[in-house]
Amino acid sequence: DAGVIQSPRHEVTEMGQEVTLRCKPISGHNSLFWYRQTMMRGLELLIYFNNNVPIDDSGMPEDRFSAKMPNASFSTLKIQPSEPRDSAVYFCASTIRTGQPQHFGDGTRLSIL
Amino acid sequence: DAKTTQPNSMESNEEEPVHLPCNHSTISGTDYIHWYRQLPSQGPEYVIHGLTSNVNNRMASLAIAEDRKSSTLILHRATLRDAAVYYCILRDGDSGGSNYKLTFGKGTLLTVNP
Numbered sequence: 001d002a003g004v005i006q007s008p009r010h011e012v013t014e015m016g017q018e019v020t021l022r023c024k025p026i027s028g029h030n031s032l033f034w035y036r037q038t039m040m041r042g043l044e045l046l047i048y049f050n051n052n053v054p055i056d057d058s059g060m061p062e063d064r065f066s067a068k069m070p071n072a073s074f075s076t077l078k079i080q081p082s083e084p085r086d087s088a089v090y091f092c093a094s095t096i097r098t099g100q101p102q103h104f105g106d107g108t109r110l111s112i113l
Numbered sequence: 114d115a116k117t118t119q120p121n122s123m124e125s126n127e128e129e130p131v132h133l134p135c136n137h138s139t140i141s142g143t144d145y146i147h148w149y150r151q152l153p154s155q156g157p158e159y160v161i162h163g164l165t166s167n168v169n170n171r172m173a174s175l176a177i178a179e180d181r182k183s184s185t186l187i188l189h190r191a192t193l194r195d196a197a198v199y200y201c202i203l204r205d206g207d208s209g210g211s212n213y214k215l216t217f218g219k220g221t222l223l224t225v226n227p
Contacts, residue, residue: 004156031213043157043217050213091156099204099212101147104156 002026004105006092012111018080021108024073025094033102034067034077035091043091049075050098082112117201122222125191133186133221135201140181143206147215148175148186150197157200157217160186164206196225 005024013019025032034046048056052069060067064083069075079086089109093102118136125131137146148160161168161175163184168175174187188195200220205212 033213042219045214045216048213055213056211093156095213099206101159101162102157102215104158106154107156 004092004094004103006090006105006108008108009106010109010111012113013082014113015083016081017112018078019082019086019110019112021077021090021092021110023075023077023092023105025075025092026096026103027073029094029096029103030072031095031098032069032075033093033095034075035093035104037089037091037107038087046077084112086110087112117203117218119199119201119218119221121219122224124224124226125188126226127193128190131188131191131195131223131225133188133199133201133223134183135185136183137201137203138182140203141205144203145206146175146177146181146184147202147204148173149200149202149215149217150195151200151220152194152197160199162204191223191225193225193227196223198222 007022030051032049035043036046037043044059046059047067049069065079067077089107091104091107093104095102145162145164147162149157150160151157161170161173163175163177176185198220200217202215
């Protein structure tokens with residue numbers, strides 16, 4: 001079975017550029033999560049979607065971050081403009097329904113120069 | 114959110130059992146105990162979860178204290194592939210609450226020696 005698929009795996013870009021991270025959840029899963037992991041802050045939940053609707057975006061750092069889920073099989077996390085402090089590994093996870101174990105992708109390692 | 118306390122690191126030898134402890138003295142009655150692990154350069158991976166009774170699956174066993182203020186993840190025979198950071202997380206089981214939320218702490222870094 002295909003797991004959660006994230007792209008790209010690595011992204012290096014200059015500050016000020018727009019960055020778009022992509023996620024394909026496991027088919028049939030109705031909940032999707034975006035996390036960010038840094039050495040200083042560990043794993044943090046950024047946003048949670050249920051049935052394609054954002055439910056909790058309290059973890060989104062600031063207005064430069066936005067996330068969408070146009071359909072059940074695709075989500076994006078966008079940073080515009082990017083800053084060096086956004087450098088981190090970004091993970092997407094999905095679950096078949098709220099409260100069930102989350103399945104994580106392998107992450108996107110983002111470096112903003 | 115109820116918090117968990119885990120040792121920063123532990124060491125084990127290959128093919129020996131490993132007992133990873135977790136303290137959660139402020140656990141509420143509806144909190145489930147979840148364990149995830151994160152192998153190097155990978156996303157977290159679900160291991161096991163339980164509420165009150167001990168649980169077993171193909172990956173591990175979870176032993177929950179009678180007062181639920183602590184739990185232990187048991188790997189019966191450690192392999193080199195079990196070297197990872199292990200996270201003990203409390204998830205609110207109340208469907209009217211934030212039952213979707215997993216709050217990751219720093220976890221326990223498990224080193225397995227050959």
